[in-house]
Amino acid sequence: MLYVTRREVFSASHRLHNPDLSQKENEELFDKCNNYYGHGHNYVLEVIVAGKPNPQTGYVIDLKVLRDIIREHVIKKLDHKHLNYDVDFMKGINPTAENIAIAIWDQLEDKISEGKLYSVKLYETENNYVEFKGEN
Amino acid sequence: MLYVTRREVFSASHRLHNPDLSQKENEELFDKCNNYYGHGHNYVLEVIVAGKPNPQTGYVIDLKVLRDIIREHVIKKLDHKHLNYDVDFMKGINPTAENIAIAIWDQLEDKISEGKLYSVKLYETENNYVEFKGEN
Amino acid sequence: MLYVTRREVFSASHRLHNPDLSQKENEELFDKCNNYYGHGHNYVLEVIVAGKPNPQTGYVIDLKVLRDIIREHVIKKLDHKHLNYDVDFMKGINPTAENIAIAIWDQLEDKISEGKLYSVKLYETENNYVEFKGEN
Amino acid sequence: MLYVTRREVFSASHRLHNPDLSQKENEELFDKCNNYYGHGHNYVLEVIVAGKPNPQTGYVIDLKVLRDIIREHVIKKLDHKHLNYDVDFMKGINPTAENIAIAIWDQLEDKISEGKLYSVKLYETENNYVEFKGEN
Amino acid sequence: MLYVTRREVFSASHRLHNPDLSQKENEELFDKCNNYYGHGHNYVLEVIVAGKPNPQTGYVIDLKVLRDIIREHVIKKLDHKHLNYDVDFMKGINPTAENIAIAIWDQLEDKISEGKLYSVKLYETENNYVEFKGEN
C-alpha cells in the first residue's frame, strides 16, 4: 500500500458562530474567532490517496490529475472567499477547521479517479491543524 | 552595526477596494482580492531593529521587549480582525501588503525603546511578501 | 474520527548519560551528546488529540484549551531549563527524545479535557524526531 | 511503541518513461516529466523505524547509526546522480516517487540494526510526496 | 521605498562543466556536480522589485502581474528542463547558481512593468543560495 499526497493552499476568511446560541455564549465559546467581520487564514490542505502503483505508469494516481481534481472541486470554491457566506457546500456549517476538513472530504471522496481517498489534513495556522480519515 | 529581528504572526481578513473607482474598475484591478465579504491570510511580520549591542546586556534591544512592543501596538490590534473595518490605524487605507507594512512602520517607529527601527517585512502568503525601510 | 494537533516550541538543554555505565561507555555510546556541560535544542512538540467534533462547537477540543493545557503541564516546566537538573518529572530519566516524549505523554494523558490523547511528536532537530502513541 | 525518524536530502535528476509504450504515449502520460534530458529535484527522504527504547541507551535506534545506514545504502548511491542511468538498484525501474520509495525500502529493510523499518516517506517537491509502509 | 517579492519554484537538472578545461580538471573542480548525466534541484526563485506604491492601487507592482512575467520569461523555460541542453538563454553558460541568477536577471530586467528589478535570489538547496542585484 502506498500513500500519495498533494498539498494545495487557499486564503479565506471565516467567523466561528453557532446561531443556536446567544451572542454572549458565542463570545465565551469562540472568543476572538467570533469577531463580527471575521478574520482569515492561509489554509494549507494536504489530500492523501491510498492505492497500489499502476504498473504501466508507476503512479498510484498522477499527482497532476489529483491537483486538478482538488483545484476544481475545492480550491476554486474556497480560495479568496468568506467561508460563511460565499461557499455553497459550507452553507449552514460552522467553519471550524474540523468542519472544513469534513466538508472537503465530502467534496472529494467520489471524485478521486484512481486509488481511494485516505486522509484530508488542514493546517489553519503553523501551530494548529486537523486530520480527517473518513467516518470509520 | 547589528540588525535584530523579531517575527510575529497574525490572522486577519481584508478586501482590496478603492472607493474612488467604480465597482467594475475595482474588479478589473483587484480581481478575486475584491471579493465583497473579503478573504484572509496568516500574515507573518518581521520587525528589524538596527543598533549597537549594549555592553552591559549584550543586546541591541532585548527581543522580549521588542516582542511586547510589537504585540501591544500591532498584533493585538490586527490579529483576528478585518483590516478594512476593525482597525483604527487602517481606516481609509486600502489594505494591500504594501500599505499594511507602511501602517505598521508608523505604529512602531517611535515606540522602539533601544536602537532604531530599520525594516518592516510582511509575508502575505508563502509566495508574496513586501519590505518597507522608511521614507528615505 | 478526527485528529487535532497543537504545536508548541521549547528551548532546553540536556546531556545524555547513563549513571549505570562507566564514563568510557557513556562516551562511546552517546559521543558528543555526552558532553559534560550539555548542549541544547529548540524542541518542537506536536500533541495530537483524537475524537469527534462536539456538535455545539464544531471542535474536537478547543485548540486554545489544548494550548493552555500543554503550556501549563509541559512547556512552562521544560522551556529554558536543563532537562537533567531542572525538571521534576524528568528526574532520573536519561533525556533522549524517546524518553522525553514518553514523559510528556505521561504528563498530558489525564489532563486532556475533551477527546483522547492520541500521539506526542517531538522534533529534536530538523532531521530527527520521534513519535509516541501510548503503550498499546 | 515508538517511531523514530531520520530525515536526509539528496539532489538527483530523473526522466519518467516507460519503454513498453510509444514515445507519443509517454508524452501523453508523463507530459513535461518525459523531457528527453530529464529534470531534477531536491528529494527529501524520511525513514521511520518502530520499536521500543533500549533501557540502557533510551534509544529505539541511535539516530546517528540510522543516519549512517541511510547514507551508506541510499544517499551516496542517489545523491548527485541521474536516477535512470547512474543507480544500480534503480535499473529498469521508471523513477516515479512511488517507485523510488519502494526501491529505497528494499535497500534499507534488512539493514536496520535495531527496531524495524516502518515507513519510507519521499518528498519530490514541497507539494508532492509519497509514503510506503511495506507490502502488508 | 518599498520592496515587493514574488517566489516561484522550478525543478531542473544541470551539470557543472567547463569545456575549456580537461575532464580531469572538471572533476577536480566540480566533483560530484560534474556527473556526466547531471543531477537536479527544486530551485526556489525570489524576484524583488523596488518602487513606490501607486496611490490608486496601493501596489508597487501587482504581484499577480509580476508572477505572470516571471512564469512567462523564466519558469516555463526552465521548469522540468536540463539547464545545459534545453534552455536557449543558458546556451554556453556553465549553470552554477551564480550564473543562473545572472541569466534570470537578464531575462527579467526590461520586462518589469512597474517599479524596477532590485534583486534575484536563487536557492539551489535548503543550505545554498545566491543573490544578484545587478552590475553596479
Next chain:
Amino acid sequence: MLYVTRREVFSASHRLHNPDLSQKENEELFDKCNNYYGHGHNYVLEVIVAGKPNPQTGYVIDLKVLRDIIREHVIKKLDHKHLNYDVDFMKGINPTAENIAIAIWDQLEDKISEGKLYSVKLYETENNYVEFKGEN
C-alpha cells in the same frame, strides 16, 4: 556583485549572565535566560560572502569550500557544546545572539579564501534572529 550564502546548523546550550552585575540584576535583566544550568537552541547560521564569479568556475566561492571553512572554524567548536564553558573563542563573552554572531564573524573574516565576508546571520529560534555585517 553577487552574494552567496551557506547555511549550517549547530545545537548548543548557553546561559545569559553578566558577572559584573549582582544575581538579582542578572535575573531582572535576563529572566529565564539566566537559568543557572542554562538552556539551549538549534542555532541556524547563514554566512554570506560577496564577490564576482570566477570566469573559470562560475563560482564566487565554491560553496563546498565555504561549508568546510565554516565547519572547521565554527561548527565543530560550537556544536553540542555549552557556549559559556566549552568554547575558547567565547570565553568571557556573554553569549547573546548578538555577541555570538560577532564572535563567529571574527573567526571567519580572514579565513574566506575567495570573495569577502559580507554578513553573518544567526537564528536563535524561529522568531528571533540577528545579523552582523562587520564594524563599518
